[in-house]
Amino acid sequence: FHQRSRSSIRHVRGPPSPSWFYGHMRQLTLAPTYGYFEFQWLKAFGPVYRFKGCFGQNRLMVSDPVAFQYIFNSPHFALSPTTQNTVALVFGEGNLMGIRAGKLHKRLRNEFNAAFTAAAVRGYFPIFEKVAQAISQELEAKSSAAEELQEVIDVVPLLNAVTLGAIAEAALGCTAEDLGSEYVAANAEIMAAASNQSPLQLLADALLALLPSSVLRLFLLLPTKTLNAARKSNTLARSIGSRVIGRKEELMKSGVDVRTDVFGGLLDPERTETRLTREEIITQTPIVMVAGQETTTNTLSFALWELAKNPALQDSLRAEIHQLSNGGNFAYDKMPLLNAFIKEALRFYPSEAFTERMVTRDTVLPLSESITTSTGEEVKQIPLQEGQVVVVGVASYQRIQSRWGEDAHEFRPSRWLEGSIAKGDAVGPYANLLSFLGGPHTCLGWRFAIMEMQVVLCELVGKFSFSLSEEHPIRVGIANTLQPTMRDGGKGVPLKVTRVL
Numbered sequence: 001f002h003q004r005s006r007s008s009i010r011h012v013r014g015p016p017s018p019s020w021f022y023g024h025m026r027q028l029t030l031a032p033t034y035g036y037f038e039f040q041w042l043k044a045f046g047p048v049y050r051f052k053g054c055f056g057q058n059r060l061m062v063s064d065p066v067a068f069q070y071i072f073n074s075p076h077f078a079l080s081p082t083t084q085n086t087v088a089l090v091f092g093e094g095n096l097m098g099i100r101a102g103k104l105h106k107r108l109r110n111e112f113n114a115a116f117t118a119a120a121v122r123g124y125f126p127i128f129e130k131v132a133q134a135i136s137q138e139l140e141a142k143s144s145a146a147e148e149l150q151e152v153i154d155v156v157p158l159l160n161a162v163t164l165g166a167i168a169e170a171a172l173g174c175t176a177e178d179l180g181s182e183y184v185a186a187n188a189e190i191m192a193a194a195s196n197q198s199p200l201q202l203l204a205d206a207l208l209a210l211l212p213s214s215v216l217r218l219f220l221l222l223p224t225k226t227l228n229a230a231r232k233s234n235t236l237a238r239s240i241g242s243r244v245i246g247r248k249e250e251l252m253k254s255g256v257d258v259r260t261d262v263f264g265g266l267l268d269p270e271r272t273e274t275r276l277t278r279e280e281i282i283t284q285t286p287i288v289m290v291a292g293q294e295t296t297t298n299t300l301s302f303a304l305w306e307l308a309k310n311p312a313l314q315d316s317l318r319a320e321i322h323q324l325s326n327g328g329n330f331a332y333d334k335m336p337l338l339n340a341f342i343k344e345a346l347r348f349y350p351s352e353a354f355t356e357r358m359v360t361r362d363t364v365l366p367l368s369e370s371i372t373t374s375t376g377e378e379v380k381q382i383p384l385q386e387g388q389v390v391v392v393g394v395a396s397y398q399r400i401q402s403r404w405g406e407d408a409h410e411f412r413p414s415r416w417l418e419g420s421i422a423k424g425d426a427v428g429p430y431a432n433l434l435s436f437l438g439g440p441h442t443c444l445g446w447r448f449a450i451m452e453m454q455v456v457l458c459e460l461v462g463k464f465s466f467s468l469s470e471e472h473p474i475r476v477g478i479a480n481t482l483q484p485t486m487r488d489g490g491k492g493v494p495l496k497v498t499r500v501l
């Protein structure tokens, strides 16, 4: 068996490697448009294929729903040591993502899930609306000035302000100003550093992965600019958490119901038995603040870019928004095109385009459909060995034609309205999409993100029209997260913006 399993991953077919040093990593992460090579491999080799990491490492790319379920739920897959250390650095020790299993993880998830239920998040609509309206006022001032000067407006900083405001108010229960400029600056610095992707970085990551975890930890103690910013943002986020919890405890003492935001929900007096401790909640502040912001900004910026590319789609969406506005009292879940559009944006532009897992014990990966190996064998499961890396291909899965349709590589929201999407094996918490991943570590804030996007799109598309500027081409780049990338390599979506209402 040992012999067979050793040869097994090698015998999964895949593209020939262009380089021993880089393997396929440059094609995967530094292509001119994200997916340029990856989607060709998907077409040529199907949803499961072998490719090379740096230094000749064999890796398995997986975009099969049955395999996903196994990877997420089996105890034999872990974050790689490099990822584990980065997660601990950026989100702090003891964060939800870092604790992979066990009683504490279950308890944390149970309590947080109770604060993120559909009913709870629906209660945040007025907060999302307030935050979105503030941004639309800012956009109004900017757009009339820009129109006169024939200038474009980069919508990314505005969307960043919305998503930060939504987290501050609906998750923590404070204003964006309360977070303090120091936190905002440290946060921006990490985001900028994280979007610095280069061939050298790929090799550095691969080398770091070869180090024992204890040595890696020492590296992370170095006083470099980025590491300092990460530590600072972490400390500041914790003190914000501590402050908001303290304030809520005071309010509770005077009989005020604080369950008007996520952190307030965590203090729910009806859950005294299971309630998290003050320290446990504070420990989760950095991850809640960071995980909820960039991902939502990315998805919304791609969404506005798609509307600018497709004026007919934009007109139809605006017509739906105006028709169903009901004097500003939107029934967001009853807006067919809006929701189809959000699903398509999540499908086409998953903020986490892929994620790596490391095999911690020899195991066998089940597949939904058999594949033909290079030796001509038909197999429906692949033996994996301890130490091997599997890549969960979120973006690839979301382009599979047998599920999404022949035109899976086109951005076309109406596919969601036609009922033409194949049901098949279920994945993820929403619409069989993997954008929020799945299993015990499914995105905690997926409902929060969807409802926030519903509100922001109704507000912005209802009041403004967006169009492309030829001088500002945008491409789909990846730097940790999938993001709209400008010619200078920075993240941004500069558009012409006109007031319509």
Ligand code: HEM
Pocket: 096, 097, 098, 167, 171, 287, 288, 291, 292, 293, 295, 296, 299, 350, 351, 352, 355, 435, 436, 437, 440, 441, 442, 443, 444, 445, 446, 448, 449
């Ligand atoms: C469109 C927006 C969003 C996308 C695409 C997204 C995606 C994801 C993904 C893929 C993961 C899993 C990461 C991994 O384990 O590799 C995740 C985890 C997480 N997300 Fe989101 N997210 C979004 C919005 C939010 C929001 C708004 C919040 C909070 C208000 C949030 C909070 C979290 C937390 C706390 C985790 C860690 C969960 C755990 O490991 O137990 N996310 N998200």
